[in-house]
Amino acid sequence: MKIHFIAIGGSAMHNLAIALHQKGYQITGSDDTIHDPSKSRLEKHGLLPKEFGWFPGKITNDLDAVILGMHAKKDNPELLKAQELGVKIYSYPEFLYEQSKDKTRVVIGGSHGKTTITSMILHVLNYHDKKVDYMVGAQLEGFETMVHLTNENEFIVLEGDEYLSSPIDRRPKFHLYHPNIALLSGIAWDHINVFPTFENYVEQFGIFTNSLINGGIMVYNEEDATVKRVVEEATNPIKKYPYTTPNYFIENGITYLETAEGDLPLEVFGEHNLQNLAGAKWICQHMGIDEDDFYEAIASFKGASKRLEKIAENNSTVIFKDFAHSPSKVEATTTAVKNQYKNRSLLACLELHTYSSLNATFLSEYKGALKNADKAVVFYSSDALKIKQLEEVTEKQIAEAFERDDLIIYTNSQEFKDFLFSLNLENTAVLLMSSGNYGGLDFEEVKSLV
Structure with missing residues (x-):
């Protein structure tokens, strides 16, 4: 079968493309940008597009199907061409x-x-x-x-x-x-x-x-x-x-x-x-x-990537990275680390990164989510608000939402990094929760803190 992927660089999309390639299908794809790890993995299997962009000429009647990723827009030129030609279009779950x-x-x-x-x-x-x-x-x-x-x-x-x-x-x-x-x-x-x-x-x-x-x-x-x-x-x-x-x-x-x-x-x-x-x-x-x-x-299961993933440890300090961002996940993860390390101080750092977490009307859902942390930090980027076309969220709104008078709030990625690297982390458990990377934090560098 000949399958073309529109937005092949997505996490699920590139994995599906590789799986079908390994199954013997003939795979092509397009995207306007592709980052690692998707980029290097597609390249390894010979599936990385030669150039980025959308090319309606890739859509022809000899395709058996097009698989459409969420990253594409409704007016994507390749999608419009597929619809015009009557090529079968699937979402990846379909x-x-x-x-x-x-x-x-x-x-x-x-x-x-x-x-x-x-x-x-x-x-x-x-x-x-x-x-x-x-x-x-x-x-x-x-x-x-x-x-x-x-x-x-x-x-x-x-x-x-x-x-x-x-x-x-x-x-x-x-x-x-x-x-x-x-x-x-x-x-x-x-x-x-x-x-x-x-x-x-x-x-x-x-x-x-x-x-x-x-x-x-x-x-x-x-x-x-x-x-x-x-x-x-x-x-x-x-x-x-x-x-x-x-x-x-x-x-x-x-x-x-x-x-x-x-x-x-x-x-x-x-x-x-x-x-x-x-x-x-x-x-x-x-x-x-x-x-x-x-x-x-x-007994030997160590966890999925970025799910309470231990990235560094010595005798007195442990650092975890976690994908938690919604209120229920933040509370469950923070509570888990505190219970596991009762005799250590818990530093919990949360990046508000998703559409929901940066929405002013949703912020109240975070009430008490960081209550089990000895020291709690929230980071968010005004750039993320602009990209998502959301209203400005103030530090006062965030402090009120979490209901912690001692909540530390950063909006500048360098200032957050400087704060993190200035701390004495002896007898401390550090929890870094985000679906992003705190505006460019290098987690390999974070490992040097222990």
Whole structure:
């Protein structure tokens, strides 16, 4: 098959392009700019466009399909040419469904935890050499790509994102997969540029739950009241398997899971990760991995990239990088690190970087999110506000939203870096939370702080 990617440089898009190339498809693509790691990975596989830009001449009638990325606009010249010629246009979730119609589809959804849960499942399956197709939103240790597609594997494990599918398909991605087996980890309002009310956001998870095939399996976190309500109100005939936080304890900075076979030391920590583990265990059991084999494998799981990722440590200091940016993730991650290092001071640094987090009306959702930090810092860039065409957010608004009189706020990236590098970090746990990079902070340089 001949497939052309419009906006091939995206995180999911370039991984799908590589996966289809490895499957034997003929792949071309375009983008107006591509950064690493996408750029070097596409180049390695001979898929990097020779020049950046949009070229309608690349769209011809001999293409079997065009895959359209979210980065493209509705008036993209290549998209308009494809529509004019009547070439079949897919969003990448639509195309993943086409590739998996004859497989058992396992879809992991939720406002938070879905990347970690998907990663846990894939780690366990890989440990026991059980081959599956997959799509996950982070780079995993032991996996070359974030997307893998074959003709022969029985299962495909998909991270089910609730964001929109493409510029011309406004359905959430996870509505398109029609799972045989699914999981919902938690629901906390996000993506307010697309879902302007909490009720509208929650509705998407109800549609997802009702999109399971008849007789399908839904594993869900019953400690999340909204998830519990959504799943239990579902009208389609599905089997429902609730999970809760398993019993655990922390000793000498290590989290132990209490199991029938004894106490199991884990590489990951935090109550939210213990919940994620419980959900992953249910999914793995439905995929043929028994409980003992799950525990044997999960003991060596170190976490997904940028999800409580330990980047540096010595005897008195530890530094974590985390993707947390929404209020519920920030609170869960901050609480996890404080509980794991009770005898250390916790410095929690949060970059407000996403559309929701920089929206003045959404800021109040962060109330108490940093309450467990001994020292709390918020960084945001006025440039990010301009790029997203948002109203100016003042330091006073941020301080009031977090309800911390001692909140430290920076809007200049160099000043934030100078502050961080001026600190005595002895007996300190440092948590850097962002979906960005604090205006250009070099995390390799941060490692030198310990």
